[in-house]
Amino acid sequence: MDHPQPLDTAAIRAQFPVLDQQVHGKPLIYFDSAASAQKPLAVIDAQSDYLKHSHANVHRGVHALSQRATDAFEQARRQVQSFLNASEPEEIVWTQGTTDGINLVAQTWGRQNLQAGDRVLISRMEHHANIVPWQMLATERGLHLDVAEFLPDGSLDWDSFQNELNRGPKLVAMTYVSNTLGTVNDAARIIQAAHAAGAVVLLDGAQAAPHKRVDVQALGCDFFVFSGHKTYGPTGIGALYGKRALLDSMPPWRGGGEMIAEVSLEQGTTFAAAPFKFEAGTPHISGAIGLGAALEWMEATGIEAIAAHEEALAERTMELLREIPGMRLIGTAPSKAGVVSFVVDGIHPYDLGSLLDAQGIAVRTGQHCTQPIMDALGIPGTVRASFAAYNTFEEVETFHRALKRAITMLS
Numbered sequence: 001m002d003h004p005q006p007l008d009t010a011a012i013r014a015q016f017p018v019l020d021q022q023v024h025g026k027p028l029i030y031f032d033s034a035a036s037a038q039k040p041l042a043v044i045d046a047q048s049d050y051l052k053h054s055h056a057n058v059h060r061g062v063h064a065l066s067q068r069a070t071d072a073f074e075q076a077r078r079q080v081q082s083f084l085n086a087s088e089p090e091e092i093v094w095t096q097g098t099t100d101g102i103n104l105v106a107q108t109w110g111r112q113n114l115q116a117g118d119r120v121l122i123s124r125m126e127h128h129a130n131i132v133p134w135q136m137l138a139t140e141r142g143l144h145l146d147v148a149e150f151l152p153d154g155s156l157d158w159d160s161f162q163n164e165l166n167r168g169p170k171l172v173a174m175t176y177v178s179n180t181l182g183t184v185n186d187a188a189r190i191i192q193a194a195h196a197a198g199a200v201v202l203l204d205g206a207q208a209a210p211h212k213r214v215d216v217q218a219l220g221c222d223f224f225v226f227s228g229h230k231t232y233g234p235t236g237i238g239a240l241y242g243k244r245a246l247l248d249s250m251p252p253w254r255g256g257g258e259m260i261a262e263v264s265l266e267q268g269t270t271f272a273a274a275p276f277k278f279e280a281g282t283p284h285i286s287g288a289i290g291l292g293a294a295l296e297w298m299e300a301t302g303i304e305a306i307a308a309h310e311e312a313l314a315e316r317t318m319e320l321l322r323e324i325p326g327m328r329l330i331g332t333a334p335s336k337a338g339v340v341s342f343v344v345d346g347i348h349p350y351d352l353g354s355l356l357d358a359q360g361i362a363v364r365t366g367q368h369c370t371q372p373i374m375d376a377l378g379i380p381g382t383v384r385a386s387f388a389a390y391n392t393f394e395e396v397e398t399f400h401r402a403l404k405r406a407i408t409m410l411s
């Protein structure tokens with residue numbers, strides 16, 4: 001593969017107005033993009049233009065504004081389709097985000113296909129969003145929830161995964177990229193092995209979509225979910241990709257307007273085709289349009305270049321942190337995204353996070369919605385620095401100095 005061009009971070013930063021501010025008297029350093037990425041003007045303007053000039057409800061009106069809104073909304077669906085390389089727009093269901101997408105699959109495909117005694121396989125590095133919906137369904141249906149372990153460096157333990165796969169799960173639900181460990185799982189290999197074992201595969205792409213080129217057809221996954229707000233887009237919007245035949249076979253979930261074909265109080269209701277049968281009620285129209293703009297922005301900036309930049313920032317950060325006495329990096333798998341988690345001997349992550357904040361640096365502290373990782377490692381939480389296209393190597397150096405100062409103060 002050709003090496004991507006380095007990113008022009010100054011030009012990129014100029015497109016993110018939120019970054020141009022001081023926090024506690026210091027220039028803001030935003031190292032919390034894995035929790036939520038900041039928004040470029042392209043997204044802010046797309047939403048604002050729509051709200052100023054074109055807002056109306058979609059799919060319902062014959063009037064001009066409604067048709068304009070519907071066109072923009074459906075164009076955004078095609079942008080998601082193209083971003084994921086899905087084969088048709090009907091394979092893209094609007095959701096509120098990753099959590100919502102996983103719950104949709106659990107409540108529709110899961111309820112239809114999983115019976116007492118069936119098995120679902122996840123891993124110990126899952127975000128709570130890819131644990132709790134399966135636990136809830138397991139309790140309701142009498143399912144077994146099996147867990148593949150991770151190795152000390154944060155890689156998936158392939159032997160454990162294969163052993164669990166041998167038990168014959170009907171569904172494998174795995175994260176592509178861990179939000180805490182930064183591990184990039186070999187999704188293609190996982191999917192191939194799971195399919196060979198007869199399982200359907202859901203990929204949690206919340207941390208993959210912002211940092212990797214995703215090709216659902218090449219991967220072969222059955223379901224893929226991601227969130228708009230982590231891909232430089234708005235909150236409250238995301239998408240579920242599902243293979244057409246699967247979506248067609250699944251029952252609807254929430255009932256209401258937009259998802260029906262006919263409603264009769266005498267004859268009952270018939271439902272619309274996918275994806276509309278999963279989209280009850282008025283959708284987040286401006287969010288979908290903003291997400292379309294965000295994905296276009298990522299393509300224009302260069303997804304491979306963004307990924308290479310973030311990985312280089314993470315590598316430099318780990319190099320600097322390794323020199324700090326008492327430092328323990330959490331997640332050092334060979335294949336890592338732009339996420340660096342760590343703990344420092346004798347210091348609570350929250351205290352470090354607070355002192356970094358006082359120096360204008362936004363990092364995440366705590367369990368990052370991955371309590372099973374923390375329990376397995378016997379730690380209360382980590383400090384997590386996560387990177388995006390707009391972060392710079394100078395920020396990494398400033399962060400390193402600030403961290404050393406904070407550690408000295410707390411030691």
Ligand code: PLP
Binds near residue numbers: 034127204369
């Ligand atoms: N899965 C992973 C790996 C995540 O990192 C997150 C959010 O941090 C989620 C799922 C949940 O995403 P959302 O809160 O946008 O639904």
